[in-house]
Amino acid sequence: MMSSTGSFMTRLSDVARDVEACLETLLSxxxxxxxxxxxxxxxxxxxxxxxxxxxxxxxFLTIETARLFxxxxxxxxxxxxxxxxxxxxSLVHDDLPSMDDDDLRRGRPTVHKAFDEATAILAGDAxxxxxxxxxxxxxxxxxxxxxxxxxxxxxxxxxxGGMVGGQQLDLAAEGRYGxxxxxxxxxxxxxxxxxxxxxxxxxxxxxxxxxxxxxxxQALRIYGRALGAAxxxxxxxxxxxxxxxxxxxxxxxxxxKGKATLVDHLGMEGAKRECRRLVSxxxxxxxxxxPAAETLREAVRFVxxxxx
Amino acid sequence: MMSSTGSFMTRLSDVARDVEACLETLLSxxxxxxxxxxxxxxxxxxxxxxxxxxxxxxxFLTIETARLFxxxxxxxxxxxxxxxxxxxxSLVHDDLPSMDDDDLRRGRPTVHKAFDEATAILAGDAxxxxxxxxxxxxxxxxxxxxxxxxxxxxxxxxxxGGMVGGQQLDLAAEGRYGxxxxxxxxxxxxxxxxxxxxxxxxxxxxxxxxxxxxxxxQALRIYGRALGAAxxxxxxxxxxxxxxxxxxxxxxxxxxKGKATLVDHLGMEGAKRECRRLVSxxxxxxxxxxPAAETLREAVRFVxxxxx
Numbered sequence: 001m002m003s004s005t006g007s008f009m010t011r012l013s014d015v016a017r018d019v020e021a022c023l024e025t026l027l028s029x030x031x032x033x034x035x036x037x038x039x040x041x042x043x044x045x046x047x048x049x050x051x052x053x054x055x056x057x058x059x060f061l062t063i064e065t066a067r068l069f070x071x072x073x074x075x076x077x078x079x080x081x082x083x084x085x086x087x088x089x090s091l092v093h094d095d096l097p098s099m100d101d102d103d104l105r106r107g108r109p110t111v112h113k114a115f116d117e118a119t120a121i122l123a124g125d126a127x128x129x130x131x132x133x134x135x136x137x138x139x140x141x142x143x144x145x146x147x148x149x150x151x152x153x154x155x156x157x158x159x160x161g162g163m164v165g166g167q168q169l170d171l172a173a174e175g176r177y178g179x180x181x182x183x184x185x186x187x188x189x190x191x192x193x194x195x196x197x198x199x200x201x202x203x204x205x206x207x208x209x210x211x212x213x214x215x216x217x218q219a220l221r222i223y224g225r226a227l228g229a230a231x232x233x234x235x236x237x238x239x240x241x242x243x244x245x246x247x248x249x250x251x252x253x254x255x256x257k258g259k260a261t262l263v264d265h266l267g268m269e270g271a272k273r274e275c276r277r278l279v280s281x282x283x284x285x286x287x288x289x290x291p292a293a294e295t296l297r298e299a300v301r302f303v304x305x306x307x308x
Numbered sequence: 309m310m311s312s313t314g315s316f317m318t319r320l321s322d323v324a325r326d327v328e329a330c331l332e333t334l335l336s337x338x339x340x341x342x343x344x345x346x347x348x349x350x351x352x353x354x355x356x357x358x359x360x361x362x363x364x365x366x367x368f369l370t371i372e373t374a375r376l377f378x379x380x381x382x383x384x385x386x387x388x389x390x391x392x393x394x395x396x397x398s399l400v401h402d403d404l405p406s407m408d409d410d411d412l413r414r415g416r417p418t419v420h421k422a423f424d425e426a427t428a429i430l431a432g433d434a435x436x437x438x439x440x441x442x443x444x445x446x447x448x449x450x451x452x453x454x455x456x457x458x459x460x461x462x463x464x465x466x467x468x469g470g471m472v473g474g475q476q477l478d479l480a481a482e483g484r485y486g487x488x489x490x491x492x493x494x495x496x497x498x499x500x501x502x503x504x505x506x507x508x509x510x511x512x513x514x515x516x517x518x519x520x521x522x523x524x525x526q527a528l529r530i531y532g533r534a535l536g537a538a539x540x541x542x543x544x545x546x547x548x549x550x551x552x553x554x555x556x557x558x559x560x561x562x563x564x565k566g567k568a569t570l571v572d573h574l575g576m577e578g579a580k581r582e583c584r585r586l587v588s589x590x591x592x593x594x595x596x597x598x599p600a601a602e603t604l605r606e607a608v609r610f611v612x613x614x615x616x
Contacts, residue, residue, distance in 0.1 A: 038469050042476040098425035117406035122476050129467030132440045136459035144453025151444035151459050159437030160346050168350040168430050
């Protein structure tokens with residue numbers, strides 16, 4: 001049971017270390033069960049994209065949610081790592097010249113800068129595939145229908161109606177395909193798709209592994225959605241406030257690209273108020289779990305306040 | 309039971325029509341079960357990539373293999389369509405300017421030409437995701453472990469150690485990353501990864517749906533591999549012989565890019581002999597199924613002789 005921010009941060013970094021080790025194994029040359037070759041340049045690019053950094057927030061949510069149901073070990077770790085692989089693929093493709101055209105990510109060269117554009121596209125493609133491979137593998141859960149549910153949930157959160165669809169709307173919001181003035185509700189939808197859906201699924205995945213009943217599944221759904229929304233409002237606030245130095249990537253980008261954010265609609269103070277409201281909503285949804293959910297309660301506060 | 313090429317062609321086009329209808333449903337705006345928006349431009353690009361053409365050879369193999377085990381209907385059709393979605397995603401990404409830089413595909417503009425590069429990348433991404441979503445959906449098979457097996461098989465055939473890895477090796481074979489002189493065995497490995505693995509899985513998927521025993525699974529594995537290899541040798545022969553008009557895409561490309569093919573190593577006559585050998589190997593592997601496998605026997609002949 002975590003109660004102080006200090007022990008929360010310890011727990012977060014412990015999980016990040018486990019996830020790093022799991023990803024290292026999944027992306028090593030020896031780990032593969034098939035007979036085919038694994039092209040060295042492609043693996044290097046995948047490793048560049050997935051290893052050595054990040055808070056591993058999504059796996060943390062999966063692992064901590066599974067712990068509510070006394071599930072721990074390889075299943076939640078592999079599931080969280082698969083979600084992280086999916087997240088990393090999306091970053092590689094979002095950074096491409098024809099998309100957001102970013103040269104830096106977490107202070108390091110993006111994959112198409114460190115390698116080349118073709119390799120970056122293929123590395124993203126293969127990271128996506130690997131995410132589904134990991135989920136479908138019997139090592140993740142003995143029960144095939146649990147594995148199929150995980151695959152289905154991840155696919156819905158990350159495809160046309162989720163993350164990828166959100167990225168497409170985001171490009172449109174920059175005015176690439178004609179004038180696009182987004183209202184508050186459209187911004188919320190875009191954000192829910194682009195970022196929120198995968199965060200929400202990170203929580204749901206823990207519930208799937210834990211064979212949660214309907215009541216608990218629903219509580220975690222509300223929690224996950226509010227957390228995802230809080231994450232994005234905090235991101236909008238960060239984008240407006242933070243300096244390039246402290247983040248290791250270019251900021252004020254939304255402003256630069258003329259893209260509307262919730263800060264435009266709600267004002268800075270309104271956005272911060274909305275963020276606090278979402279934190280409360282998420283925390284209250286966890287009532288059914290009692291003190292066992294303290295880490296998840298801290299997680300949403302952490303997400304909302306991470307640099308704000 | 310098919311015995312003449314006429315009835316084989318009828319069967320092939322009947323299945324292609326069923327697959328087209330299935331893909332149309334999967335890519336319609338109404339079909340989605342989630343609550344999220346489906347961005348119109350992205351769906352249009354996915355439809356451009358996946359609808360309106362092709363022999364649908366991979367779904368045909370899945371559906372005809374499943375029929376050996378008296379499985380027909382939605383399961384094999386959805387599985388075959390998922391493999392086709394995966395195949396279409398690979399074509400969209402392979403055509404990109406930073407990859408093969410093709411303007412035409414089946415005589416129509418490629419996705420990045422008809423839309424734009426960012427949309428083409430995202431459409432490919434979402435087609436891959438949709439393939440896994442379709443396989444993991446209970447509508448494909450009542451048994452969760454069958455669905456998980458299908459996902460696992462498709463992921464292994466199409467990821468780092470399969471199709472995507474093969475594409476990376478193919479780029480390297482053009483000499484992009486330094487001099488690359490491929491020997492005969494390296495060309496075979498590259499081709500097995502890039503094209504063969506997905507064709508082989510198309511057959512295996514039918515065996516998974518049919519709950520095939522080990523003996524039949526092994527026979528179909530040999531069949532699938534020989535068919536995949538025959539497909540690629542025929543492709544190399546085609547690339548050297550066919551004219552741009554008859555294919556609707558640029559040909560002689562391998563030659564143009566200085567890329568070695570099996571025709572270089574075996575000579576034209578040797579390549580044709582190898583192709584015939586592979587057809588025999590594939591057909592003989594089907595012995596255990598007796599006359600019921602006549603369509604699959606015709607399929608490998610069709611693959612090997614399609615334009616040669």
